Amino acid sequence: MTDASEHEPTGEGTSFWLSCHEAQVLEALLSRDTARLEEELVETGAEAPALAQQIEELRRIGARLRQFVNRFEPIPTAPRHGSAGDELPGEEGGSEADVFEVIHNRRSVRSFLPRPVQPRDELAILDALRRAPSAGNEQAYSVVLVTRVDVRGRLAEAAEGQTFVAGAPLVLVFCAIPARSALVYGERGAQLFSLQDATIACAYAQLAAAALGLSAVWVGSFDPRAMGRALEVPEGTVPLAMLAIGHPAEAGEATPRRLLSDLVRRIQ
Numbered sequence: 001m002t003d004a005s006e007h008e009p010t011g012e013g014t015s016f017w018l019s020c021h022e023a024q025v026l027e028a029l030l031s032r033d034t035a036r037l038e039e040e041l042v043e044t045g046a047e048a049p050a051l052a053q054q055i056e057e058l059r060r061i062g063a064r065l066r067q068f069v070n071r072f073e074p075i076p077t078a079p080r081h082g083s084a085g086d087e088l089p090g091e092e093g094g095s096e097a098d099v100f101e102v103i104h105n106r107r108s109v110r111s112f113l114p115r116p117v118q119p120r121d122e123l124a125i126l127d128a129l130r131r132a133p134s135a136g137n138e139q140a141y142s143v144v145l146v147t148r149v150d151v152r153g154r155l156a157e158a159a160e161g162q163t164f165v166a167g168a169p170l171v172l173v174f175c176a177i178p179a180r181s182a183l184v185y186g187e188r189g190a191q192l193f194s195l196q197d198a199t200i201a202c203a204y205a206q207l208a209a210a211a212l213g214l215s216a217v218w219v220g221s222f223d224p225r226a227m228g229r230a231l232e233v234p235e236g237t238v239p240l241a242m243l244a245i246g247h248p249a250e251a252g253e254a255t256p257r258r259l260l261s262d263l264v265r266r267i268q
């Protein structure tokens with residue numbers, strides 16, 4: 001675990017936020033108490049609904065607290081074109097796709113072959129999203145990975161009946177954790193940076209999937225509450241975007257774009 005002293009609230013006004021150290025201490029105490037109550041429940045037998053409810057509540061709070069505990073690790077650098085170096089997880093030195101080629105050829109194809117995403121491709125996508133930039137490197141997001149058919153069905157329902165979501169063998173749901181960014185940046189962290197952190201990670205995953213020859217369709221139209229229920233996301237975690245990923249069943253059409261001159265204004 002990293003030292004979170006730089007994140008310690010300093011002024012009066014910021015002491016409302018929980019520091020990483022405080023979260024760690026509380027989480028440890030809570031885990032101990034939860035384990036004690038679970039033992040008690042076993043001894044008491046099944047006739048203790050109040051105790052079971054208490055344990056459930058402690059587990060819920062424990063999950064919330066864990067969102068504030070920083071656990072970082074160094075990440076290896078990928079080899080440059082043609083040079084030896086550390087390899088990506090699951091990478092066996094294959095050829096690297098040119099980033100512009102990937103950007104130019106990416107298409108949102110909404111029908112998928114009934115073929116799973118290979119574990120090494122899944123890992124490469126996850127590794128890529130983790131490398132996305134984030135405000136203060138707080139990485140104020142979480143990702144829910146779904147392959148289960150029944151849950152994919154519920155996600156499709158939550159996405160206003162977009163059935164192709166259920167047909168995608170792999171679905172990643174990107175969620176913001178506003179309180180994690182708020183710890184450092186206050187309201188701007190909660191209202192903006194955590195959303196940006198989550199969606200940049202989503203964009204990285206989308207490009208990584210495209211580089212692997214997969215289609216990854218960004219799905220933003222969904223009922224966040226239905227989504228939260230389908231995924232049992234912890235309180236304080238906000239689902240923002242989904243990627244429905246799989247092997248495309250068709251080539252996909254290039255969609256048009258606005259004129260650069262309509263999108264970009266140069267300050268002379």
Ligand SMILES: Cc1cc2nc3c(=O)[nH]c(=O)nc-3n(C[C@H](O)[C@H](O)[C@H](O)COP(=O)(O)O)c2cc1C
Nearest residue numbers: 106107108109110162217218219220221222253255
């Ligand atoms: C924020 C956002 C929300 C989107 N929501 C949906 C969606 O709910 N359903 C869908 O089929 N596509 C959705 N898309 C995909 C866009 O429709 C698609 O990217 C766009 O039409 C351009 O096509 P392309 O991705 O093939 O270039 C979304 C994309 C973004 C960035």
